[in-house]
Amino acid sequence: MKKLLLILPRLESGYWGHVSKSGKAGMVRLSLPTIAALTPPDWSVEILEARTTAVDFDARVELVGITAFTAELPSAYAIADGFRARKTPVVMGGFHVSVMPEEALAHADSVVIGEAEPVWESVIRDAEKQALKPVYQAGHLIEMKQMAVPRRELLNKNMYATGFNTLQATRGCPYNCEYCAISAFFGRKYRHRLVSEVIGEIENFDTKSFFFVDDNITANKRYAGDLFRTLIPLNRVWGGQSDINFAFDDQLLSLYAKSGGKYAFIGFESLSEANLNRMPKSLNSPDKYKTAIKRSQKAGISVLGSFIFGLDDDDPGVFERTVDFIRKSGMDATQFHILTPFPGTRLYDEMDRQGRIVDKDWGRYHTSDLIFSPFSMTPEELMRGYYWAFRKIYKLNRTLVRSLRSMHNIAPRASLNFGYRKKAMQMPALS
Numbered sequence: 001m002k003k004l005l006l007i008l009p010r011l012e013s014g015y016w017g018h019v020s021k022s023g024k025a026g027m028v029r030l031s032l033p034t035i036a037a038l039t040p041p042d043w044s045v046e047i048l049e050a051r052t053t054a055v056d057f058d059a060r061v062e063l064v065g066i067t068a069f070t071a072e073l074p075s076a077y078a079i080a081d082g083f084r085a086r087k088t089p090v091v092m093g094g095f096h097v098s099v100m101p102e103e104a105l106a107h108a109d110s111v112v113i114g115e116a117e118p119v120w121e122s123v124i125r126d127a128e129k130q131a132l133k134p135v136y137q138a139g140h141l142i143e144m145k146q147m148a149v150p151r152r153e154l155l156n157k158n159m160y161a162t163g164f165n166t167l168q169a170t171r172g173c174p175y176n177c178e179y180c181a182i183s184a185f186f187g188r189k190y191r192h193r194l195v196s197e198v199i200g201e202i203e204n205f206d207t208k209s210f211f212f213v214d215d216n217i218t219a220n221k222r223y224a225g226d227l228f229r230t231l232i233p234l235n236r237v238w239g240g241q242s243d244i245n246f247a248f249d250d251q252l253l254s255l256y257a258k259s260g261g262k263y264a265f266i267g268f269e270s271l272s273e274a275n276l277n278r279m280p281k282s283l284n285s286p287d288k289y290k291t292a293i294k295r296s297q298k299a300g301i302s303v304l305g306s307f308i309f310g311l312d313d314d315d316p317g318v319f320e321r322t323v324d325f326i327r328k329s330g331m332d333a334t335q336f337h338i339l340t341p342f343p344g345t346r347l348y349d350e351m352d353r354q355g356r357i358v359d360k361d362w363g364r365y366h367t368s369d370l371i372f373s374p375f376s377m378t379p380e381e382l383m384r385g386y387y388w389a390f391r392k393i394y395k396l397n398r399t400l401v402r403s404l405r406s407m408h409n410i411a412p413r414a415s416l417n418f419g420y421r422k423k424a425m426q427m428p429a430l431s
């Protein structure tokens, strides 16, 4: 039987996406288990986590498949080079190589541009004939009907928090924020699976809790309402990513909570209207943030807010303003990211045109490093402020106050808070 080896590369720096000393990683990433499920049954498939397992370049396999986030590219290309040096063909896929296929083809035999579903079987059949094409690309986005169910059993379950499954119900985003690669890759048309198919996948989970990896699970309120309503009898516990508007829809908010939605990741991004208008992220409005948080919490949903630092309207006072807002808002947990112009986004094109990108070492594109010239502060001010804000928010007393805010949802809230505190404490303590 022919063998496909799928590899998830490693990150060399940054604070996100690493495996902890106890061997735990963050969330289950679905891309490789999905590719495994799309592979014809006459092939055997192995998934290798390069974060924890050394790569054996002499492994006897007919094809190697690699997917990577931008920051994982140095590791991904090194792995690809290692296999190709031994004449083992390599195919790569994912956001980054889809927008930079020429770069990837210097390391791989083939690149899958965009969604793999329509083309993966051709990749496999061409690999059997040793006739791989350089590029595989479907001319259309898929309908999301009868989607392959990711082969999660190929993952090392011990690496992931107990009881943690992920799944995807929708793709695409109707919004078009300039820094976001989602709409560039999955399109602006919001596509969704049949509710019955999503529910069927959840029913087969071996755990009670799970996470919707969708970029915005509530973007289509009618679909989200149907999904949540059907989910209620399953008595599950879940979290997902959403925009703030769901918090102003009484019915959706109630269904989110009743169906077991315990927490929501919300991209607040900025307190500055000028920043939000420039993105443009017009669905966000800072004067609604506190109300959205309070309404969600009242419904029983914890809020994890994400903020970006380094936007053009961010001056050196942005860190203190944001930390102050977070404290007063009562938000349950917070993430900060340095603005990162990922290739394939409008932000990247614009900054590149302006000559503001100072480093194209993709290994630094992990949102906790600075690779462009900020507009309203110095690079040093931005990095110092980022570390300061993270450490300030995750001081032990604040971490405890947020975790113990209420006994309701205490487990996920405490776990998020102490997880982020651990990262914050690894950051430089600058005076």
Ligand code: SF4
Pocket (backbone or CB within 6 Å): 173, 174, 175, 176, 177, 180, 181, 182, 183, 215, 216, 243, 267, 281
């Ligand atoms: S940042 Fe969020 S709202 Fe904006 S385009 Fe990306 S997924 Fe959509």
